Amino acid sequence: MSLLIGVKEAEFTFIKEKTNATAGNLSVQVQKLKEAGYIEVLKQFKDNYPQTTCKVTPKGIEAFEAYVKALQQYLQVGK
Amino acid sequence: MSDSRDLTEQESLALISNMIQKVKASHHDTGITSLMWGTVVTLASLVTYLQREFEFKIGFDIWLIVFAAIIPQVIITLRKRRQIKVVKYEDAALDAVWLAFGLSIFGLTVYQNIVPYATVTLSHEEGWQMVKHYTDGSGKPDEILRPFPLSIYSIYILLYAVPTLVTGITKKFRYMILGAILSYVAFVISCYTASKYDMLLGAIAAAFCWLIPGIIIRRKYLAQRKADV
Numbered sequence: 001m002s003l004l005i006g007v008k009e010a011e012f013t014f015i016k017e018k019t020n021a022t023a024g025n026l027s028v029q030v031q032k033l034k035e036a037g038y039i040e041v042l043k044q045f046k047d048n049y050p051q052t053t054c055k056v057t058p059k060g061i062e063a064f065e066a067y068v069k070a071l072q073q074y075l076q077v078g079k
Numbered sequence: 080m081s082d083s084r085d086l087t088e089q090e091s092l093a094l095i096s097n098m099i100q101k102v103k104a105s106h107h108d109t110g111i112t113s114l115m116w117g118t119v120v121t122l123a124s125l126v127t128y129l130q131r132e133f134e135f136k137i138g139f140d141i142w143l144i145v146f147a148a149i150i151p152q153v154i155i156t157l158r159k160r161r162q163i164k165v166v167k168y169e170d171a172a173l174d175a176v177w178l179a180f181g182l183s184i185f186g187l188t189v190y191q192n193i194v195p196y197a198t199v200t201l202s203h204e205e206g207w208q209m210v211k212h213y214t215d216g217s218g219k220p221d222e223i224l225r226p227f228p229l230s231i232y233s234i235y236i237l238l239y240a241v242p243t244l245v246t247g248i249t250k251k252f253r254y255m256i257l258g259a260i261l262s263y264v265a266f267v268i269s270c271y272t273a274s275k276y277d278m279l280l281g282a283i284a285a286a287f288c289w290l291i292p293g294i295i296i297r298r299k300y301l302a303q304r305k306a307d308v
Contacts (some may be wrong), residue, residue: 066097
């Protein structure tokens, strides 16, 4: 989510490369985020190869902002 | 080995920050587009100026190379779309700015070519025409004049600055910011100069807006590619 929040859309391979996650692990995460409605997943073919593109939804942005706010509040309380 | 433990709040924030930095660092502009358009517009403007300054003709309209450049641009765009793995908001916005710029330039070209003929037609319908009348006491007879948009290339120079400044500020690329500022200066000067010098000013503006930044971006890109190998 941290990676996707700053971009319009990103390919699965890009996310995999940047997060250093395995394809299997990342697929599970993507599926969970999709089921929660936090990201949109578009599967298509590009040059005869399957391509998966992920995009954060407005619900995902809202949830991420709430998460960051909660983190900030927690850290401020802890100071 | 997988690490399934929960992250602490500090680790979560560090991870978010790290991912945002990775996205920021993922930009790889090849510089080809800036280089190509910079070369084409600088060359066309410069050749137009030279033809008018030294009164010679090259035998074809040099501005046709600008239209010809649309073909490689389409190929570059299609290849880029195939290769691109991430679309950043700022890149999408900048693409929109450059698209609007391209359409505006096209619109201005249409205006430049249609308005003189439309003016002749409209003035004929109203029963008048434009005449060049000499006031230097030479006694030369009046000449019928086809209307033309005065100092139109100044408007092109003004337009060159717009997407360049937006890109320069967004990407924090000072060479493009400088190019845009120079373009605005060239625009002001061109308001006072004869149209052949506007062409020279346009060539300078295009060189500083796109050609030089394009060379710098290309060199950076090639150096980075070499480092990645």
